[in-house]
Amino acid sequence: MNPVNYLYLAALLFAIGATGVLIRRNAIVVFMCIELMLNACNLAFVAFSRMHGNLDGQIIAFFTMVVAAAEVVVGLAIIVSLFRSRHSASVDDASLMKL
Amino acid sequence: MSFPLLTATAALPAVGAIATAAVPAARRSAAKWLALLVSLATLALAVTVLVRFDPDGDRYQLTESRAWIAEFGVRYELGVDGIGVALIGLTALLIPFIILAGWHDADPLETKSSRWRPTQGFFALILAVEAMVIISFEATDVFLFYIFFEAMLIPMYFLIGGFGDRAHAGSDENASAQRSYAAVKFLLYNLVGGLIMLAAVIGLYVVAGNFSLQEIAEARANGTLDMATSTERWLFLGFFFAFAVKAPLWPLHTWLPNAMGESTAPVAVLITAVVDKVGTFAMLRFCLGLFPEASKWATPVILVLALISIIYGALLAVGQRDIKRLVAYASISHFGFIVLGIFAMTSQGQSGATLYMVNHGLSTAALMLVAGFLISRRGSRLIADYGGVQKVAPVLAGTFLIGGLATLSLPGLAPFVSEFLVLVGAFARYPVVGIIATLGIVLAALYTLVLYQRTMTGPVKPEVSAMPDLRVRELVVVAPLIALLIGLGVYPKPLTELVNPAVEHTMSDVQQKDPEPEVEAAK
């Protein structure tokens, strides 16, 4: 098997995650889908690291994880506070952008 | 470098506009006087330009040139030829009259508390328009011209939309709806024209590599800049479209009657006598100067459009019920003559067109301002609401008649000279066009005299029976205009001498020679 298949897998996971972001209304699930996309990227980075024979890809994946952790913390906090004020975790309820 | 006279002429009203706008809300009359003084000072500068300009000297004089946006080859280049000088003079001359005529037009209504400063705004906007118009006449850099050609729309938009004519037939709400319709229509028409021109300006830069009118014209003349025929034609059309909207040429004219009808009489004069002149001026300077071949290519179509404008505008003027709209359609007819003169490509036609721009400014100003005085007395724009004014206000009627006679190009008044030159110029090259255009003079008599008859003669209507005659301020506005109309009609030589060399340059731009008279050609 060619290790390039990892990249295909990463691409597939990324696309699934993206679709999930678009079709789910529960903000928490949307967040999970974002995590899925980040993980797909990480997989790609790790595969690239193996491809190039150096560890830079892994470093980037590591940073991604850190950033993802920070993002999850803030994001979930936002969801919680939104839920508190609106009693809903649906992304469609936050449609103030509409005229 | 010597004193930048041209910059000063344009900058003075601009500074004046800011100063006028900054006058405190309570000191309304101070703003008026300030605006008047600034406009008079600008007139003095314009006269200086006129004196310093040597008709037989270089083509562009009093030139100024500074780097501006070096990355795109945009320069701050000013220079005037005879045509520009004449039109700067016209602009600087008319603005004081416009300010004086509109002295009370922007006084806040007593019933409404004014949170803003309409009076200051009104006069500041007029000065701003003056500054932009003057710099448009001076710019020899295409990009510089374009910027002010477009920027002019902003103050004009507010002048039309913000300071409507208080005389109207319908309710307040209806009037303000009509007014904003007119203002938006004005803006959109000119904006569309301007955007198409912008594309052409960019195209010109791509082709020529800089924006300098002189450099491009020179390069075209000595063959270093070769433009593909189709490119030249597209660029020409882009420029011409914008100018035809501004001018306005049929069928792009419908914004003018709305704009002139809804705005106050002085603003209407500003539109038709000053701002629109930039369009015809630019046709002469940019269309013919930059794209001589394409101009010749487009001539047949443009002449037909001009003819339609002449006849159509006059016929529609006959059918109008509103005094100001009538004048607007008459102006459309006159702009047809100007375009006809420009594209007849004869010296007589182009000299005539240039004189026509000046004379039309004066005659329309006279007619429209007197009409404005009339309308302000009765509070209605409808012709049918008047009758017998001659009996109660003979001086008003007399000046109105002279304005009307100037509009119908009576010999002895200035517009005749230019109209006849245009007709001769057109006839020399295209006899049929000349003859059809001559029909316009009959129609002009028709709409003018019908207007005069219906408003001024006949039994005195009860509503006008107490109408006061012209006041001193109004006489001060009208009398010099009439004096100029007669003076330039009897002795137009100074003006023609100013314009002739410039016209010769334009003629050589398009590499056209006047058709020889038959008899001399035979010899």
Add this chain to the structure above:
Amino acid sequence: MENLIALLVAAPLLGAAVLLCGGRALDRAGHWLGTLLAAASFVVAVVLFADMLGKGAEERTLSQHLFSWLPVEGFQADVAFQLDQLSMTFVLLISGVGTLIHVYSIGYMEHDERRRRFFGYLNLFLAAMLLLVLADNYLLLYVGWEGVGLASYLLIGFWQHKPSAATAAKKAFLVNRVGDMGLSIAIMLMFTTFGTFAFGPVLEATGETSEGKLTAIGLMLLLAACGKSAQVPLQSWLGDAMEGPTPVSALIHAATMVTAGVYLIVRSGAIFNGAPEAQLVVTIVGAVTLLFGAIVGCAKDDIKKALAGSTMSQIGYMILAAGLGPIGYVFAIMHLVTHGFFKAGLFLGAGSVMHGMNDEVDMRKYGGLRKYMPVTFVTFGLGYLAIIGFPGLSGFFSKDKIIEAAFAKGGTEGWILGSVALLGAAITAYYMTRVMLLTFFGEKRWQPDAEGHAPHPHESPKTMTIPMIVLAFGSVFAGGFFGIGDRFLHWLEPVTGHKHGHSPLSAATVTGATVGVLLIGVALAYLQYGRGPVPVTAPRGSLLTRAARRDLLQDDFNHVVLVRGGEHLTRSLVYVDHTLVDGVVNGTAATMGGLSGRLRKLQNGYARSYAVSMFGGAAVLIAATLLMRAV
């Protein structure tokens, strides 16, 4: 001497400027100032005339160059005057008759509060008319041409409070503008053909161009002449122009302005000589008008309109003569001058009658006035005898020559034109006798008007009668003075040229025939109006009479075709402008509005929806990048 020429124009122009711009302060003396300046112009004219008489025939042309008016590349228009015998004749007539009518107006307009302005307009007219005949080029002539049109407009509409007067003034100006169009096209044609439009060079160079060009120029000049001189088909304004004060009708619409067309044709003789077809058209126009005017004159009950028909007809004679070429030019001008005397006299007489009759114009309400107004009766009577061509009086000499010349044209044309001219003479005799009989003879037929004011016919004041007497003298003796010994012919010949035609009929035969038809016309009128009482209300009349009362239906034609048609055209164009031209733009705007309304729905405010667009956009960008790399 030639520096005096400008003074001719300047004096009345100054008067006009002062009187029109000056305020009420001039109200009391204004009319005297106006008259004085008109007289000054006449005095200058006489001085110049005397000077001219002292020179040989070839040196009599004077010219004065004032300034270069309109110098444009290849186009030179100067303000310059040329005074030759032809202009001199006109100058004397204009300033002379003009001065007399100024004097007359002092009395006639005595009770009008706007008399100062009236005199200003009269002075303006004199200036413009003198400019017209003194100009040394067609463009300056055009200035005078329109100037007299303006003065005519102002004077016809002088009583502006009357809607009929205002309408008549507008109509006069408009119809004249149609003619002016012809003049301006003629000037343009001259410019493209000869490169100039000054009389001298143009008239000298006529031989160097084609006959077609000359015919075109000639026809355009004829159109101009038709407008100004009220010739068919542009004659309709003259009858209405009688709305103006009577001195105006006398001066402008009888003696001077309406004859400008004749001047134009005679002045452009060289052009017409080279264009026989144009000449033919000129004679046809003249002949048709002379009958047209005469027929209209027979049917009108309004004294001034009857005289207006007569004017039209008489100018028809002049145009006919001018169209005959060198054989007729001199006689056209001669008739013009004599006509100037007797028609002005007749109009002033009519004005005097109206003055005494509370401004009543209907001849059927006159009758027997000779007892009340003896001076008016005598002067009017002399004018009457002159116009019908009573042997020995002015009209006889000039009209007779024209009829003779018409026959001398030769061929069928000559016979037709001559017969028409003779017929016209008969009708002239008929309608003028009718006017005379209705006004001064028979029973008195006036009645109190609705308010009970019965007219008290009385003789007019001295200021009015004196000019009438002077003009009556002219009507009696001018013809003889000019005609006997061909004095006028020798005077004008150097300018217009002259050729003796070979008439198929001898001069005596023509004279005999003229006198014969004259007697027939007078007799017919006497049979109809002289023997029995005249009904105060006009009988219904025959079809022709009714048509003639309505100016032979020409006005109705104009009304239906031009006015109504024009109204429909403008109204539909206003509609088209609003719906079509504006509609396309507004429609585009509405479409754009609708489209953006639809597009706005895409902006539904849901973050997910925007995310789809972002994601889709990113996909498209990546696809584009890939494709670019693949290509």
Add this chain to the structure above:
Amino acid sequence: MTQLAAYTTSTGEAFQFWILGTVAVIGALCTILMKKAVHSALCLAGTMIILAVFYLANGAYFLGVVQIVVYTGAIMMLFLFVVMLVGVTAADSLKETIKGQRWLALLCGLGFAVLLFAGIGNASVKEFNGLGKANAGGNVEGLAELIFTKYVFAFEITGALLITATVGAMVLTHRERTERAKTQRERSEERVREGKHLPPLPAPGVYARHNAVDIAGLLPDGTPSELTVNKTLRERGQIRDVSSEALDDLRALEQRSTDRLERPDLRATDSGRTEEASK
């Protein structure tokens, strides 16, 4: 230990890839398709663990462990915690409310996948160097060396980022009580003013056989009243309806008493009468 050779992998790794890869994709699909957020979270956790295995297989030992410990262990727990806090809402419904959104989303997702596949297929990724050399001194040591030398600046910044995130989360979720708590009297007055529901909410299970919190109280006519159940439970749909059971019980009781009192069967007579009528 995996070979980590170029071009191709060992059969073992291939086997592992195909099995676990399939599972991972199914997990990802379940994440976005499961109706309840808890199920989604669990599926995601599964996918992440499989990814951790793949990291290990690719020679990223440190990351693999971190993935399990930090990601699956901590972050996913955080998710579950929030799911518990927030509860279940109508947002969980998979029914689409925006017209065309689902199709567009699917189209975009599919298109994007195709694009990425095409991109990867086009890229020259045939050559795999393997991490043998890089991991020679130990994976963790190698990473540490890079982090503290080449990426030290970025690393420091992540520290700042984490602190900021922590503070941010606290700021966002912390709610300072700025106003005085309402007294009982004020609350009752408020209720009266609103006029919607004057008395306190009814307790669950009243008139019912059960009195558990998830069972709606019954109204006198035997129908359940949703008011009696906690809002969160209501939204999650976790209400047990006992009304039919209660009615059945009632009927059974009546039957029994009928049997005991030997009354004629009401229902039977009723039906008998109708049968007669229809004959």
